[in-house]
Amino acid sequence: MTTRAWWLVGLNVLIPGSVQVLAGNRRLGRFGLGATLVFWALLVIAVIIYFVDRNILIALGTNVIALTIAQILLAAYAVLWLVLTFDTLRLVRLVRAAPGARPLIAIVAVVALIATAGGAAYAANLAGVTRNTIAEVFASGDYEEPVDGRYNIMLLGGDAGPDREGLRPDSISVVSVDAETGSTTIIGLPRNFENATFSEGSPMFEAFPNGYDCGDECLLGYLYTEGEQRPELYPDAASQGSTAGTEAMRDAVEGVTGLTIQYYVLVDMQGFSQLIDALGGIDIDVPERLAYGPVTSKTPYGYFDAGPQHLNGEMALWYARSRFDGNDLQRMERQRQVQEAIIQQMDPANVVTKFQAVAEAGAQVVRTDIPQVMLSRFVEIAAKAQSLPINTLELVPPQVDTLFPDYPSIYTLVQESLLSPSPSE
Known part of the structure; x- marks a missing residue:
């Protein structure tokens, strides 16, 4: 059960949703796994765009609509990772793991929760701050070409x-x-x-x-x-x-x-x-x-x-x-x-x-x-x-x-x- 607990905690960190597919609510697991794959896909696309034409990322990062969408998605991911992590801890059954391993397993799970759900929540907050600042400071208007370069x-x-x-x-x-x-x-x-x-x-x-x-x-x-x-x-x-x-x-x-x-x-x-x-x-x-x-x-x-x-x-x-x-x-x-x-x-x-x-x-x-x-x-x-x-x-x-x-x-x-x-x- 101790080995099983470590595997479940590790899978929840690396492939959120996979734990539920293997040992829990498969419907929740399939949803979490699908969201994880979408997140990875978006991350890979962002990395590719960064090396091909980073100006596209800059344009998205300064667009109010894009920032709103990003804030919603990141907040949703944060909530999803929170749910999946608590559900994983339920499936781990700490009381059946070795007494010496229980605190370590719990600590790793909490650190993983902070790194995933906490990171997504913080990123969602930054997206919201950026959007609000842009909307408050900058005006609406059309694109202008430079004058004499x-x-x-x-x-x-x-x-x-x-x-x-x-x-x-x-x-x-x-x-x-x-x-x-x-x-x-x-x-x-x-x-x-x-x-x-x-x-x-x-x-x-x-x-x-x-x-x-x-x-x-x-x-x-x-x-x-x-x-x-x-x-x-x-x-x-x-x-x-x-x-x-x-x-x-x-x-x-x-x-x-x-x-x-x-x-x-x-x-x-x-x-x-x-x-x-x-x-x-x-x-x-x-x-x-x-x-x-x-x-x-x-x-x-x-x-x-x-x-x-x-x-x-x-x-x-x-x-x-x-x-x-x-x-x-x-x-x-x-x-x-x-x-x-x-x-x-x-x-x-x-x-x-x-x-x-x-x-x-x-x-x-x-x-x-x-x-x-x-x-x-x-x-x-x-x-x-x-x-x-x-x-x-x-x-x-x-x-x-x-x-x-x-x-x-x-x-x-x-x-x-x-x-x-x-x-x-």
Whole structure:
């Protein structure tokens, strides 16, 4: 009976359903065995697809319907394995096995239950979290081809606070990605950039054909509020997953860089630290000792020492935003450091191990008009980008006059920053 018990437990692990076919309820066994064979078949097909064209798996893994089906199937498998394992323990008849073997048999059965039913339940939970995050964060919409071979995404770091009227982008960037190689350039625009021009034919161009002139200090960062105060200029913004303020910023960024901005991503800087904490912190090489604290404080809260530092979310936010020391251009450089560090931390192994926390944090701090149908394409491109250095261009003095901009010169700088070697080079 001890030998029989070990055989039954082993068969339940290797071929769920076979135990019932051999020694129990054959109807249950045939159902369990059939489900096991289907599971194996799907697993083999997935492995084959991974080596033939993994983009198919990426597309399925970012599709809400496919994720829902996967969640249902995995949850059903978890319940089935639970039922089969308990039924196997009934058939084993531990009381008739050798006394010394009983605890071992029970332990092996429980470990197998955790590995099978527990693993399937956990995978079902991840599928549900992924589906909910995609549905919550990403918009509906159609697939778009790259413009001149690139996808250009406006990245805004939103800084809304009790001492501010509305939201003002504290960080303004364009992430331009080569659709074939994954080569990425981050173009930084200072929020105190003045006399911004707009893409021709846009609502803001009609309102300010000679550039942004509000009659006072007309900074690029103020355009979000300007747009929010003129919602009639962008009547379709809400239905397209955007806002009037975001669209005003998009028109300005297009006009300043000469690039077509297909999508935007707005990150809530107040909740930004949650995402960094979910990733396990970020590594920053601090170039020189830096004081941090609010600009209103007479003394700093503390200092970042020069050299490599591992920062949690709160400290990374202080590093990126501190106004106590330095100027806006230095803050831009620090913000770009943080952005690059997050991209580097977004490697597949790190994201998978902390997936639920990353997904939940991302859903709280990110707003975007990137459609769900584009996700598989961007995941594919992001995988290529991981192996390449990130190019950066800061549109700041002395290269750029941010008070009286020379746009032909800026357009040349932007185009030159996009020229980078492919992985094969």
